[in-house]
Amino acid sequence: MKHIDPVCGMVVKEDKSLNYEYKGKKYYFCSQYCYEKFKANPEKYLDPNYKKEMKKD
Numbered sequence: 001m002k003h004i005d006p007v008c009g010m011v012v013k014e015d016k017s018l019n020y021e022y023k024g025k026k027y028y029f030c031s032q033y034c035y036e037k038f039k040a041n042p043e044k045y046l047d048p049n050y051k052k053e054m055k056k057d
């Protein structure tokens with residue numbers, strides 16, 4: 001099963017990814033980076049007006 005990382009918009013696979021439960025729903029993340037960002041401010045990323053950010057190196 002695949003999920004969309006709510007922070008960066010990447011498709012992530014359930015088996016390997018980090019996940020975090022918020023308000024009874026599980027969210028999946030491509031990396032620790034996205035996971036930490038979501039945990040710090042979940043409402044920001046669940047806002048339908050939020051534009052997904054891509055990691056910049």
Ligand SMILES: [Zn+2]
Binds near residue numbers: 030
């Ligand atoms: Zn991500």
